[in-house]
Amino acid sequence: IGLTLVILPLFFFLGLTKGLKITSTNQPMVEKAQGEKVTLPCTFTVSQEDLGPLDVEWVLIPTDNQKKEQTIIMYSVDRIYNDYYEAMNGRVQFTNPDPRSGDGSIDILNLKSADTGTYQCRVKKAPGVESQKIQLTVLVKPARTKCYIEGSQETGRDLTLKCVSQEGSPLLSYNWRKLTGTEELPATSLLNKDTGELSLKNVSEEYSGTYSCVAANRIGTDDCFVVLNVTPRKYLLYSSFCKIRNFCNRKKQEDVPPPKSRTSTARSYIGSNRSSLGSMSPSNMEGYAKTPYNQVPSEDFERSPGQNPNFPPSKVAAPNLNRMGAVPVMIPAQSKDGSIV
Template sequence: MDFSISHICSVLIILIAGVAHCLEITSQGPTSIEKASSESVKLDCQFSLAPEDSGPLDIEWSLLASDNQKEDKVVILYSGDRAYEDYYPAVKGRAHFNSADPKNGDASINLTGLKSSDTGTYQCKVKKAPGIRSRKMLLTVMVRPSKPRCSADGPTLEGTDVVLRCTSSEGTNPLQYTWEKTSDNKLLPASAVLDPVGGTMNVRNASTSSSGTYRCTAKNHVGMEECILQLGITPPPNTAGIIAGAIIAVLLALIIIAIILFCCCRARNRKKYEKEISYEIREDVPPPKSRVSTARSFTSVGSQRSSLGSMSPSNLHEYALKPQYDKIPSVEEYERPPSHAPLPPPVASKMAGPNLSRMGAIAVMIPAQNRDGSIV
């Protein structure tokens, strides 16, 4: 019985001594790290060896897959006293061992130029037969907030609700937005309602005292940015005056248009009238009497009177029977409209030549005259 107990104790001592002297990971740092993009990070993995660990040393860093159906990605490897750093194309040229000789107990690596895609769980596995140990670390790469854009929605009129917005286009959540007033008494309006997640501040029933300079700050665990907004609350406009001014302006425009149209129509009618008058033939005005024609008429009368003196009574009788077309037209005939046909000249009464001679009449032949006054 005593032999059995002593045998068991010696076995336990041997086992404890063997465990105490085998390969161990000695790093005590945090297993969760948050870093900003474009920064660098050191993933710590220190280890110690025991005399029993006589096999070849292998160090492997891998990015564990979030889905169990997917395969883990080897990031960097040390084997056969040589480092292999180009296993994972996503971190090619950015992953390096912290020590030039990792077999001295430093399996830590450095990642530079961090990207949001570098976020994940990294595992450091150290193998030196018969010992195998590993350590996992969660790396979260966060994007700093970009410079936010400040704006005011809607009309900034007194008595209305004014919404101030602050938004960053980039930045890893959770993003927090804060508003503060930097002018006057530096107190936010009493009616202001803040939304730290959405980045809005609603100023209800805004007054002129709400005017001033406001600053919005967007921040997360790795950085912060801010923007400035100048808010001016103005009194509401005089709506009645605006409507009256608009009506007056419309009426003036209509009056001007009416005057222009009237002038254009009048000028057009005048031009049309003048054109018609220029082509109209006025036939109601008698032509002027020609002095030359009058003189010629007297000469013709004298010559014809002399010729009549040589006529015999028989010839005179025949002449009296002829229509008197050579009668000088009267003024009424000149003024008669051209549309009326000229009346035939009166026919001389049939009188015998001997009767005319007995009565002492002298036959006179009156020359004919055209309408223009010339003797025919």
């Protein structure tokens, strides 16, 4: 008998819970774009056995089990409470202002990426309790897409056109196209649709033009463009300039006349010295007695203050005089009594 008393209330309770039933189609996943409105369905029916007050509550289940559920909106005792969740203040409402009609669905307005999560609808009318979960994913279309060039824009170089969207839900895909000229991508190009990189090998001036990148996902697209200007390599221009400059320098050198020969001047100078020495008397030979015949003043010779002014300073070195055909001259010496030795 005791066992029967325990089991009967359990069957009685289970029987009553069948009176309340959620009738909306079970949608485990819903996807919407950022900025749009989404309706999370939750319709239900009650029976005569459900005599308690009606409560409809929506909660956001956290991904971290350590955190508590967050109540989004609630209908209880003929009143709506929609200020539980600050992040959705003014953006969440019951689809039907009177959930007693059997419609406990809610609308979330101006969706944000942070609204992504698992939502649960709970309907209570004692003794009945029913619930249903929905996974909401807020998709963000590509936005703030930027294009830029990485690498030197010189002929013969390798460079990469890059494209990246700073916003956008995965999976994003990228596609490049050329807007000018042949409007076809170069034959050496290699496109990675996942990273948005367009690699160009051994570029030439024909690669120049305007390129556009389109970033896309399931809910939208965004684009950007970049101008590629391939120019000749700098070192080639510099090399050509150097060749022209060297040619001009050689031309100038060829136009300069050769220096005049100083052989005649040297010879006449030596001849004049010979005449002067031949006419010298013993009295004016002082100062030359100790000068060996094989020494001739060098180019750096400068006349000292005490030197005989009759002897002009020489600017011709001895080796140069020999090459010009000069003949060494013996300088006679004078004794103390004035006679020539």
